[in-house]
Amino acid sequence: MARLPADVYAELDRRLAPVDAALASRYPGDRDGRQPVHTVYVPADAFRAGLAGEWGAAARDALEAHPPLPFDESLRARVESKLDREPIEDLRIDFEDGYGVRSDSAEDAAARAAAAALRAEQAPPFVGLRVKSLEGATRHRAIRTLDVFLDAYGGLPPGFVVTLPKVSVAEQVAAMAVLCGFFERAHGLESGVLCFEAQIETPPAVLGVDGTATVARLIAAADGRLTGLHYGTYDYSASVGVAAAYQSMAHPAADHAKAVMQVAAAGTGVRLSDGSSNVLPVGDTAAVQAAWRLHAGLVRRSLERGFYQGWDLHPAQLPTRFAATYAFFREGAPAAWDRLTAYRERRASGVLDEPATARALAGFLRRGQDCGALDPDEYDRAILETV
Template identity: 60%
Template sequence: MGQHETVATSLADTVREEIGAALADVDADLARRYPGDPGTRQPVHTVYVPGDVFTADTVREWGDAALAALDEHAPDAEAFAGVLGIPDSLAEPVYERVRAKLEREPVEDLRIDFEDGYGLRPDAEEDAAAARAAALVAAAYRDGTAAPCTGIRMKCMEAAVRDRGIRTLDIFLTGLLAAGGLPDGLVLTLPKVTYPEQVTAMVRLLTAFEKTHGLSSGRIGFEIQIETTQSVLGADGRATVARLIEAAEGRVTSLHYGTFDYSASCGVSAAHQALDHPAADHAKAVMQVAAAGTGVRLSDGSTNVLPVGATTQVHDAWRLHHGLVRRSLARAYYQGWDMHPAHLPTRYAAVYTFYREGLEQAAARLAAYVAKAGGDVMDEPATAKALSGYLLRGLDCGAVDIAEAARLTGLTRADLDGLAGRAVPNA
């Protein structure tokens, strides 16, 4: 058919125009609800420390303690790989990268806890701790020692602790502003959400704070912890997670699964409360579907089995943690919570092995897709998006270097961002 040859049609232009007009509201709603990946770096984990334990040296102390655990219980790559079952070909590069990460940036996301990890204290004591946390966080961002993401977990919106939680958040945010402003890496966590109205209350609170200080509307976002049965299935029998996201009016940044509170609320006995329990998998599957395409990230929870004591006990805890992290990664939960410094070596080992073991295959498939070279796998745009997202996550956490990604794919960082659908490059 010639380039300028016309083809026959049957429908009048008005039909197309009428359909476009009828779907205009749907188009706008899709764009609002499902904006896609926010284009920012997602931390691979969250570390939380009680408000009264947090100090200016917390991040460095966690890194040093993690390195000390390696030195004592797995002093070289062969020993570490043997404990965790890392393939021989990856043992040395993974071990070297884990040690380098612990020296350079041991904690990617730090949450100063004023909820369960802190408990109920006299008001004057919690006031002082919140003000102190703000001063320390501001100083850490000024001198470059802060974790890339840092913030607090406040008490929830339930009646018994609501006023205390609001006051702590107010003191913390006010202190940050007085010390120079809200850092770009600020993260706030709202726990134990049961009703969308509690999320609405958080939005109202942050909106009022922004207006008081002349901040742009929507400047302050927050995470929602999914740790009650009501946050997954409401009293009316309707799924709740999507309603929580909607109630946040664009402010929710991520959903974090709370292993032990959620398990307990389902009646799971203490010995069986774990990330891989069927009740946990159900809750996280609901979270995953509700968050898909919205730009809201997902985080798995934690294990309370700590790598402490004799070497055999540490190795057992490491194997458990490493396996759980790998399981989460395979299920597209790219973040989780770590409870102890000695969890950091296995967190990074699992993450780095995950991204390095599939690096060459993912890069080759992506290069073939871009070059339209064919091969034994025919990938579609959605798969190319996933492949580039995989490489970008590996770059963000330090598992992969930009030079080797470029060598294997022939693509720049900007190319990868574009294929992944990221609006802006990662910082």
């Protein structure tokens, strides 16, 4: 028989109600909706209407010019269909490193041209700008470029996000969140609609001077506007002293930074993206095939570690991006579905799964469908949405 009086329950509720509210606010769970499998960065002066289609065609040309296929033949139709239909899932028009320092008039013109080009065609499902950093030397230019773009576009493109590079401290994220509010009011946008992602490419962004994980502070400082953390492979590697020949997404220094990002972002709704490979599939067939093998292996490695997005820098990286992603989901889907249905039906199987794992299994299958690795009718989406 229970012996504790009712006021003990009330006392515990009183003590922990603020904690409950804080945890619910800080850790709302995964963000709803599709996450792109990659982000393609294109210098602002190279962006134009029709670019996505050009990248898809160039990727197809590379496959024809450098056989054999860099993936299993069973994936050919699925990858080629993707290259024709949606070669770029997430496009970032770059006004930072890929664009460089130009005159104010030139960058203003490039911002207006980017807006015009996006309005002229059906853009990829996710688009955005990478502006310059909010460090002192480039702060005003970063603000002005976004201001000019929004004015020229006349609102926000669907799926729009701003990439903020070289974030080092929480105050920069907090300032960006405030700036988004200013932009919304100035351009007549709905409150809260303008969001941004932060690039983790400096050591202070991972570990602060007080020994704490800065990335956790970045998320807390964003006032709900931070949608993603993107690892910057080469800036970060150089900053911690890794020699150029050994800078890689697979370096132990990269794994450490990304592990800290992963723990800090878990349950917050802030998504993660791995970086890029700068070994491009160009040159003769031997060089292209070697770059494809490297890229496919890195994409697979990221997926296995829970990073479902990465950067692509060249059209010929698209085949291995999609092939490695599709292989990952197609290989894992049958076992994931079997485990999920066994969990739902409470029948015995070789694996005893808990609710958190069931949610992960459903999430795995939803991701596979969202990116095109799995067909919509292969697994019952209604079931996946209710787990």
